[in-house]
Amino acid sequence: MSGAGHVLILAGRFDPTCDLVVEELNRRAVPVFRADMAEFPLRLTLAASLSGDRWHGTLNNDRRTLDLASVRSVYYRRPTRPTFPEQMAAEARKVAETEARWGFGGLLTALPCRWLPPPGRAADAEYKPLQLRVAADAGLSVPRTLITNNADAAKGFADSLAGPLVYKPFFPVRGTVRGQTAAVYASLVGPGDLPHTDIATTAHLFQEWVPKAYEVRLTAVGGRIFAAEIHADSEAGHIDWRSDYDSHTYRVCDPPPEVATGVLRMLDRLGLPYGAFDFVVTPEGHWRFLEVNPSGQYGFIEQATGLPITAAICDYLGGTGHDEHP
Known part of the structure; x- marks a missing residue:
């Protein structure tokens, strides 16, 4: 879906990665409506009706009103759960939260627009046993x-x-x-x-255990690939680089053609337009797949390398990316 319209951003209030996307969309003069599920129902009001084959209505918070028919895409960045009155009884709260998920959440998924990522497919892709099977089926090398x-x-x-x-x-x-x-x-x-x-x-x-020369964070967005080597210079970081960000140095790299093909094939089979992939590169230069995060952070890579990942995300949300997954 392309053309004029709002990008609806569903994210927590404090999310630096999301802030990068908002700033870039603002720079492009793309209208943005940002909200968190935690605002519903106390500070976010919904009213929608079905007319023909589309839902029409509005979302309102204390700042702005969004016409649901104007939504061109949704950026789904780990919003937090709905918040209900403190005095609400526990059983009533449980029912209200379930209704919010299936009612409010269901309405949003019914909007005919792009999602990055589609929440249902992203949730399925979080299962590591599924990831590993699909990665192997897509031609990537997976550790035993x-x-x-x-x-x-x-x-x-x-x-x-x-x-x-x-x-x-x-x-x-x-x-x-x-x-x-x-x-x-x-x-x-x-x-x-x-x-x-x-x-x-x-x-x-x-x-x-796969011997490491270094690791790679490969971010794929709408058919485009951005890869960076991660060199961790501490013992803990060598085992798991997430444990010691201060030890990192980064270098832009190009994945082998068969890896790039496998990554895009894997995302296609998972039904995802975005994925943050982690690979080990052995001393012999072999790339071994570890995992993919369908909502993974990328800001630290962009900051360190200058790779234009935010721009690629905004291209996709604006309707100019290559991938046409809903």
Whole structure:
């Protein structure tokens, strides 16, 4: 969908990555309506009716009014959950939140416009077992992987590799411990660590350790690819670069043609116009797929390298990108 119209941005109030997109759209004189699901229903009002095959109506907050028929695209940047009156009973709150999801959220998904990313497809793509299968099917090289809650199976997998393996969570684990922000990152597991009784408590993901020359964050937007090497100069950062951003240096790079083809094929099969991909590049120059984040951060890469990722996102939201996924 192209032409005049608003870009509806659904994001948390404090989101520096989203701010980059808003600033670029403003520079292009593209009208923007930014809201957070947390504003609904106390500070965001919805009224819409079905006329013919389209929904017509408005979204109102304390600043602006959006005509739903004017929405050309939606930038979905991890909005937070709806907020209800403090005095609302717990059962009533549960019902209201469910109704908000299926009513308000359902209406938004019914708008005939582009989404970056489509929330349902993005949610499906968060499943690492699905990612790994689709990546392999798309022709990307995937490390040997085990998912298990059986400690003996984990020990057998480690023995079969004849080398170290990596444990990583299926989904980002972040929180606060003794007043300090904490997160669970990928960690090396040695033969002496297995079997371990904690493995029986839930599903665990183990992968073979892939020797690293460096890693790559590859961001794909509407059929365009932007790749940057990440060189982590600390022990923790070498295992998982997210654990030590201060140790990084970056360098723009070009992926091998077969990797670029596999990335775009994978996004097509997942039904996504955007993906932040992580690869390990071995000392021999082989690219090994680790994961893709359908809503991944990119601002730190753009700031360090100058790669025009924000511009590509705005091209897509404005209707000039290559990919035509709804």
